[in-house]
Amino acid sequence: MPFAVYVLGLAVFAQGTSEFMLSGLLSGIAEDLRVSLGAAGLLTTAFAIGMVIGAPITALAGRTWPRRRALLLFLGVFVAAHLVGAVTSSYAVLLVTRVAGALANAGFWAVALVTALAMVAPHQRARATAVVVGGVTVACVVGVPAGAALGEVWGWRAAFWAVALVSVPAALALWAAVPGGRPDGVAPGSARGELRALARPRLLLTLLVMALVQGATFCTFSYLEPLATRVTGFGSGWMPLVLALFGVGSFAGVTLAGRLADARPDAVVGCGMVALAAGWAALALTAAHPVAVLALVLLQGALAFGTGTTLITRVFHQAPDAPTMAGSFATAAFNVGAAAGPWLGGLALGAGLGFRSPVWVSALLMCGALAGAGVLAGSSGRVRGTLTARRSPVPGR
Template sequence: MPLAVYILGLAIFAQGTSELMLAGLLPELSADLGVSIPQAGLLISAFAVGMLVGAPVLAVVTLRWPRRTALLVFLALFALSHVAGALTPNYEILLVTRIVGAFVYAGFWAVAAVTAVGLVPVTSRARAMSVVTGGLTIATIVGLPAGTMIGQHLGWRAAFWTVGALSVCAMAGVLATIPLGRPDPARIPRISAEVRAMANPRLWLSYATTAFVTAAILVVFSYLAPLLTETTGLHASAVPAVLALYGVGSLIGITIGGRYSDALPFHTLAIGITGLCAMSTVLAFWAAAPMVAIAAIFLLGGFGFAVNPALNARVFSLAGDAPTLATAVNFSSFNVGITIGPWLGGLAINAGAGYQALGWIAAMLGLVALSTVVLAVLLPGRVTSRTSGRVAPVSTRVVPTGRGTEISGI
């Protein structure tokens, strides 16, 4: 795997730490800025909204930019948004910086994904994406607790400064490893081609799978801390360790998924989503049993993140020669799930259903996601590629890539 792919994963780690760490800094933010904790929580929602909009917009705006230039601009703006956030005493300005930071973070995701798969053979796309998205998984294991500890001991502004510094380090890595070269005029992406690629119905089924799988994961993950303390009966001091265990499971899952998703995308999706439903059901029944609940949470992270490489690589296959906008919308689909999952969980908790009900909601969302995978398999007009083992529409064409041949339109 090229070093540049790992550098892109490092950049996602830096930015993902910012995305996650606010969950552990709400009390400090609330006290320092003079706002309520629910108001401070809106900073998390603002970040999700910025990502939801930013990916497709910036994918189109920077379509003809050299990818290294786009990545550096996004990282620079992300770093500056954190400097501005660290310096401001004003809640409203901080809210704006979170939206701006999320906006360019989403753009970075979209361009980084296209860059990563362009650096490897077509048979290694999912593995490359597992490295890039693994940066976010490591942010869950390392960045979230580290950002929380820095914020608790040195103040939340110090955590923002740290993220800004990490982003600058990522810029240096991008500058050193990503080739500058302007795109070949014959292969410069065209907006018309990008829009036409979006007409593929299987692409929208893939988006639906992404949204429902993410919602199923987040409906439980968003409320893991109170579930563990109020239902499982663990002491609050044990919660970080269980969250770290969830992160380890996620890292194992995304590694295994990255290894098998290129050759067996539908098998990976089916096994991962089925496991996600099973572990959610275990939590619904036995969340009050500590050993069972902890094991289920570990496996929930593993199964949930195992499907991530397949979800990303499938979009590239379906979009053919025009993947930029399609990939950006896929990242927006992740954020639809990030928005829907916690919202549904909150409705259930406010209705008095209890934290174990989150497992049932996650299982139902997982079953809907699984149905979209089955529907994609059953759609007519598909043939199997002997060279890749993947399923492709009848109207395929072979495109020389410099690394052998690639079947476009898969």
């Protein structure tokens, strides 16, 4: 695996810390800015919306740029947004900085994925994807708990300053390791042609399944802090450990998926989604039991990110003639779920359904994902049957 792929994972670590760290800072932000817990949760939704909008737009805008230049530009905007967010006392300004940071993050993701895949052989694509996505899981293991700890000691603003500082060595490493031109040495194809290739029904259904899986993940993860402290009974000092367990599970899931996804993607996705649906329901039922919560947080992290990584690889497999835009659509689908999940969880909380309600919403979203996967499996069987019939000799000929 080229060293530059690991550098891309390092940069994703810095940005992933920002995307996930609010789950441990919601109460502090709500109190400091005098907004409701649901409004604080919308900061996660705003980031996800920025990712959804930004992924295809920035991919189209930057598809002809030298990739190192594009990566450094997006990372620079991301850092600037966090510096402004760290000093503002306005909820509205903070909301805007989350969207701006997300737009930059989306552009970075779109370029990083296609850059990583262009550097490896076809049989290593799942591993390369796992390395890049693995930066997010390392953020869950190290960055997010560290951000929660900083927020506990020095306030939530300290976590924003930390993200900006961690991005500096990532930028230096990118400058040193990523080639200045296009790694594949090939000019991009027609943007219209790539967009047309992404309109295939099976690919769109795969993207919908991705969105539902990630919606389930983010719905619970965004409100994990109030669930753990107000239902399970953990003190606020336990939150870094709870978040770290989710991150450890995520890293394990991504690592395992990177080794299995090329050979057995159907098994990874099918088993992962069934287990996720059951796991979210189990977490809702056992939320008052600390040992069960810790075990399920670890397990659900592994299942969510292992399944999500495999689905990203499937998108590239289903769109081989749209390499530039496939990553942006996968990023957008991922973050449609990341936006919808916290929003739906906030609606459940706002309706007075209790702190377990976001977890039940996650279970329902996974039921929708399973239904979509069932349609995909059925259509895949019909396609294989049609191809077999076409290839079979005609009797009597």
